[in-house]
Amino acid sequence: xxxxxxxxxxxxxxxxxxxxxxxxxxxxxxxxxxxxxxxxxxxxxxxxxxxxxxxxxxxxxxxxxxxxxxxxxxxxxxxxxxxxxxxxxxxxxxxxxxxxxxxxxxxxxxxxxxxxxxxxxxxxxxxxxxxxxxxxxxxxxxxxxxxxxxxxxxxxxxxxxxxxxxxxxxxxxxx
Amino acid sequence: xxxxxxxxxxxxxxxxxxxxxxxxxxxxxxxxxxxxxxxxxxxxxxxxxxxxxxxxxxxxxxxxxxxxxxxxxxxxxxxxxxxxxxxxxxxxxxxxxxxxxxxxxxxxxxxxxxxxxxxxxxxxxxxxxxxxxxxxxxxxxxxxxxxxxxxxxxxxxxxxxxxxxxxxxxxxxxx
Numbered sequence: 001x002x003x004x005x006x007x008x009x010x011x012x013x014x015x016x017x018x019x020x021x022x023x024x025x026x027x028x029x030x031x032x033x034x035x036x037x038x039x040x041x042x043x044x045x046x047x048x049x050x051x052x053x054x055x056x057x058x059x060x061x062x063x064x065x066x067x068x069x070x071x072x073x074x075x076x077x078x079x080x081x082x083x084x085x086x087x088x089x090x091x092x093x094x095x096x097x098x099x100x101x102x103x104x105x106x107x108x109x110x111x112x113x114x115x116x117x118x119x120x121x122x123x124x125x126x127x128x129x130x131x132x133x134x135x136x137x138x139x140x141x142x143x144x145x146x147x148x149x150x151x152x153x154x155x156x157x158x159x160x161x162x163x164x165x166x167x168x169x170x171x172x173x174x175x
Numbered sequence: 176x177x178x179x180x181x182x183x184x185x186x187x188x189x190x191x192x193x194x195x196x197x198x199x200x201x202x203x204x205x206x207x208x209x210x211x212x213x214x215x216x217x218x219x220x221x222x223x224x225x226x227x228x229x230x231x232x233x234x235x236x237x238x239x240x241x242x243x244x245x246x247x248x249x250x251x252x253x254x255x256x257x258x259x260x261x262x263x264x265x266x267x268x269x270x271x272x273x274x275x276x277x278x279x280x281x282x283x284x285x286x287x288x289x290x291x292x293x294x295x296x297x298x299x300x301x302x303x304x305x306x307x308x309x310x311x312x313x314x315x316x317x318x319x320x321x322x323x324x325x326x327x328x329x330x331x332x333x334x335x336x337x338x339x340x341x342x343x344x345x346x347x348x349x350x
Contacts, residue, residue, distance in 0.1 A: 011346075032348075068345055069308050100276060101279045108218075108287070109283050109286075110246055145276070164193040171207070171208065174210055175182065
């Protein structure tokens with residue numbers, strides 16, 4: 001719907017997201033909130049065809065990225081373990097896997113927090129990740145995880161929820 | 176604390192977790208809830224030293240895994256796109272990245288849902304992932320993402336919350 005999202009809600013959304021736990025408190029998630037026509041026009045051609053119209057319509061589009069050099073903040077974020085940066089910095093593969101995993105965890109907190117704040121969320125995986133990183137994070141060691149539309153949806157336009165795996169299919173309890 | 180977690184809470188926890196969105200509704204997360212002494216005894220030696228005592232004390236320890244062949248369920252989970260399984264099945268690398276990302280997203284929903292149900296959560300990344308997969312998912316194409324203790328914590332034993340990156344450090348708004 002054509003109802004704006006107040007910018008102060010975005011800082012509440014981030015604060016709630018950031019409370020969630022990450023490995024060694026590493027917090028690799030980085031966010032750009034695209035909230036103006038001009039920036040939207042830069043983003044939309046990098047979205048997959050099927051994601052363009054909804055990205056155009058959403059009042060805010062959040063770009064969720066991860067910082068491949070997140071470990072540089074660990075001396076402050078995880079001060080009781082002075083060697084924590086080296087758990088990640090010794091291998092690009094290890095750093096990237098931790099950044100992907102933990103920024104995805106944080107994306108889960110972000111989506112739940114947005115819903116808790118009354119926003120509707122449209123997370124999207126279809127886009128040109130390299131182009132978005134170059135355009136919105138130039139010369140930064142960032143990669144794109146997810147792009148997520150935020151706004152107030154129109155319930156009359158909802159699709160039916162897709163099926164979920166049952167507890168029996170996805171879980172077991174060892175009693 | 177030494178207060179048990181009723182098994183019916185675990186199925187509510189899974190139901191809430193499963194509502195969260197995933198790419199192409201792929202839901203790669205698979206869970207084992209370790210709820211008895213005998214299974215705990217199999218798990219504990221595979222946990223990192225620093226995680227053993229708390230894993231022993233927690234009434235439930237959840238093993239969060241991902242199914243590398245999650246795409247076999249897509250004809251049912253994403254029926255309007257008959258080619259969806261092939262988006263993932265053509266490359267092991269693509270399938271694994273989607274499984275890691277989406278099971279981490281679901282792990283974020285899981286942690287938020289557990290907190291919403293009044294449980295305390297102790298997610299842990301320190302363990303022998305291959306040994307746990309062999310022991311708890313023998314002959315299955317599953318890998319371990321996270322191990323998470325569940326229970327009712329003792330507030331007097333809490334550490335102080337570690338610092339979080341500020342909005343200014345992690346976010347920007349294009350207005």
